[in-house]
Amino acid sequence: MNSEAGQEVRYIGLDERISAFVQLGKLFGLFGAKAPWPGHSCGLNEGEFAKFDSAVESAKHRNAWFIEENVRHALIELSGMLEPNALRSWLSSYDLQPAKAGIPGHQRTVGLITAGNIPFVGFHDLLCVLLSGHRVRIKISSDDAGLTEAAINVIRLIAPDLGKRITVADRKLGEVDAVIATGSTNTARHFEHYFGQLPRIIRKNRTSVALLDGTESEEELLALGEDLFRYFGLGCRNVSKLYLPRDFDLDRIFKAIFPWKEIGNHHKWANNYEYHKAIWLMDRVPLIENGFVLFREDSSLHSPLGSIYYERFDDRATVETELATHAEQLQCIVGHGHLPFGSAQCPGPQDYADGVDTMKFLLGLA
DSSP states (O other): OEEETTEEEOOOOHHHHHHHHHHHHHHHHHHHTTOOOOOGGGSSOHHHHHHHHHHHHHHHHHOTTOOHHHHHHHHHHHHHHTSHHHHHHHHTTSOOOTTTTTSTTTOOEEEEEOOOSSTTTTHHHHHHHHHTTOEEEEEOOGGGTTHHHHHHHHHHHHOHHHHTTEEEOSSSOOSOSEEEEEOOHHHHHHHHHHTTTSOEEEEOOOEEEEEOOSOOOHHHHHHHHHHHHGGGGOSTTSEEEEEEETTOOHHHHHHHHGGGGGGGGSHHHHHHHHHHHHHHHHTTOOOEEOSSOEEEEOSOSOOOTTEEEEEEESOHHHHHHHHHHTGGGEEEEESTTSBOTTOTTOOOTTOOGGGOOHHHHHHTTO
């Protein structure tokens, strides 16, 4: 037995850990679909089920970016990540034998510092730590709108022993054996200084781009809208820049993204759109607009909210080479030969942030 904050924690076998997350995935699928309580077989009573659903509905009142549609979309994506075949296929690449994962004496307390840019953004780190057999001390972003804590409460209900391995830190992270921290480039420097003596994964700002070749179908361009606008483009996996062939007709893009026009009615998005439009017009920056997003030709990777940068090219190979030099600033690339259009915000459990194998890092701590 081991303990954290006076709680006894028994050894939990890998199959039991996986089963708990499979059950959680089924629940996430129900919440994502806004389904009614299906009965006690789901692992929650009607009040517990309603409490989580209320957290989903009320998130927008604590963080205006977390509209209900996007929160439920995130839950659907997580439910896919937690399907039994997806989990077991992912974990088959690692040595998760009891001698190395979850046995008292091999457990470590891993500190998680989460971001709050999109719903449940820190869930994958929580998943990795618990499946690797370690304990979690988690400092949740104030922008999280209560979603991660609501998910943790569900874990505690359906898998109490696993839930005992999770401590939510109110203020400081406290004493930990290793750290996984996600933040901005500025906060990353602070994290490196503060946790420099510990094993750590420190993540900085990243963005994603789409590389088009001109042969894209209308369906693929429609799917590109998902990469651009899901979660209001706030995720590091959201595409913020397009690389286009010299003769590519931008009207094809405008037609494809028109179904996302309602994004322009969100007050925070509209404020960003109007602000950058005014600034760039005063600076006489050439713009193309369609009423809800600005297009600006620019060589930078990171476009501000309410806008999309684009850059034209003559030679695709030159762009590929350039993107390789910016690898540390990019989370993913969408396009033929890279991620399929529409899939940027649909990572599997094996798709690690910044390309750093979180599970390998955690297993190395035991």
